[in-house]
Amino acid sequence: MFKQYIGWKFVLVSMAVVIIVATIWFVSSLSQRIQEEETKKVATWVEANRELLQAPADANLNLAVEIVTNNSTIPLILTDEKGEIIDSRNLDSTKIVRDQGYLQNQLENFKKKHPPFIMEIDAKQKIYYYIYYGDSLILKQVRYYPYIQLLVVTLFIVVVLFALSSTNRATQNLVWVGLAKETAHQLGTPLSSMEAWLELLKETEGNESVVTELGKDVDRLKLITDRFSKIGSVPKLEEKNIVAQIEHMTAYIRKRAPQRVQFTVHAGDPEIPAMISPPLFDWVVENLLKNALDAMEGKGTIDLFIENHPADIIIDVTDTGKGIPKANYEKVFKPGFSTKKRGWGLGLSLAKRIIEDYHKGRLFVKSSELTKGTTFRIILRK
Known part of the structure; x- marks a missing residue:
């Protein structure tokens, strides 16, 4: 299309x-x-x-x-x-x-x-x-006619292109929403079954360690299902400490990352309140961190800088990976664009939509240099 x-x-x-x-x-x-x-x-x-x-x-x-x-x-x-x-x-x-x-x-x-x-x-x-x-x-009047026609044709093309762009975007949104809702629906049935089996395991002695780990995975699946179910609907924004929210998600990714990757969160204030949808915002941070890990190939540093400004909150996610060519700064957010052999190229596209459509902020590539690293910037309006 x-x-x-x-x-x-x-x-x-x-x-x-x-x-x-x-x-x-x-x-x-x-x-x-x-x-x-x-x-x-x-x-x-x-x-x-x-x-x-x-x-x-x-x-x-x-x-x-x-x-x-x-x-x-x-x-x-x-x-x-x-x-x-x-x-x-x-x-x-x-x-x-x-x-x-x-x-x-x-x-x-x-x-x-x-x-x-x-x-x-x-x-x-x-x-x-x-x-x-x-x-x-x-x-x-005859001499001025081409200029008038040029203006009319230009306006016509602008209107048509705007209509096509709006239609294209609306179609994409419907696809996103349908995909997300269907994914949440498909996950719901086996998740309910897993919760039932987990309760049965709890009743049998000697399964404590299995129950604990399985419970974590079930909670994780419930979180993923909750995220997908919120796509397409207006999320409820809550006032949360953005520093604690980012530190929590960073700690989650740190446990699952290679040991040679160092994570550091830099925040001038220990508490910075922001209106966010916690599940969806965590999804954005998770996508950015996973994207950074993929770019670094098992070693390097990931720094998260949180700045509190009078009008907005700025969050920079900086990695020491392979970098992004300048020509791809906008393309990385397009659905289907991916430099990996596996994957659909939807993570950054979803992250951008969550920040810009639901949180009314901005997500973009602030800077990047080949072989040296990339910085993604999130701007949340207060």
């Missing part, structure tokens, strides 16, 4: 690129043709004005008058040979009245866009008018 999601992202982005490139090419070609047509219209307008000025009194000037009066879209500015503005057409009249520099600014813009048309008024006295023109509103 993840590959399918990536495939859809690629298809959407590719379609957007094709649409945008095709639109820009088409609009550029269209705007060029419109500009050529407008240049021809201005030339016709200039010729009509020249005819009106130079025609004899009895000439029929109806066509020239119609051409001059029909130009209502292309902005024009008429100047003399000294550059003084004589007249203007199709510009904002309110701005002309309110802003004395408006016409001059428009003239400078027109000069940058198009060369002027020169209209001869009196050849003997060398009187010439210069007609400068700009782009019509329609041409401006």
Whole structure:
């Protein structure tokens, strides 16, 4: 499903690129043709004005008058040979009245866009008018259209990708919850049977040592079942001493770790209260410690640093293992990602979900260096 999601992202982005490139090419070609047509219209307008000025009194000037009066879209500015503005057409009249520099600014813009048309008024006295023109509103809208379309397409892609991401995450959550609930259900039946057999063993003398060890294993299975049963439901958060909670889980892992691995808990305060779900938080610490043990291959040190800050509690789990490449900092939390030959790659993914979804905190790789070790950081908000 993840590959399918990536495939859809690629298809959407590719379609957007094709649409945008095709639109820009088409609009550029269209705007060029419109500009050529407008240049021809201005030339016709200039010729009509020249005819009106130079025609004899009895000439029929109806066509020239119609051409001059029909130009209502292309902005024009008429100047003399000294550059003084004589007249203007199709510009904002309110701005002309309110802003004395408006016409001059428009003239400078027109000069940058198009060369002027020169209209001869009196050849003997060398009187010439210069007609400068700009782009019509329609041409401006056509040129801005690709940018508007780019914005619309970008928003569309963002919405679609967000919807796909939400759907993908919701599906993953349903799988997690279903897997966890089914695991708890499957463990429940043999666990009940084991508890019954344990009670029978207690009634027979000489089984004291067996009963004690078997009882520990049954309690452990009950804890695991309880953890899985809490996935998918809103856990009850309790105020606990986070230092004692971490020390307890560290002591549990220490007994089951190789003797050449040293565990040390560093805490500035002996008691740091925090709102946690004890079974689920213990699961996170256990996963991080087991992950550190796997990375160290039987020897090294694991240090847990607990810092009490005004707004949050920071817990760093540092090992001296083989380290994690920087490219895998985020991948280690993805379901199914694992560097081990055995395992499903679910431990760190579950740990991240427990901290971020249930405790509203953060879990991430703070730092790592190949062959030297890794530090995972937990941040719990107070």
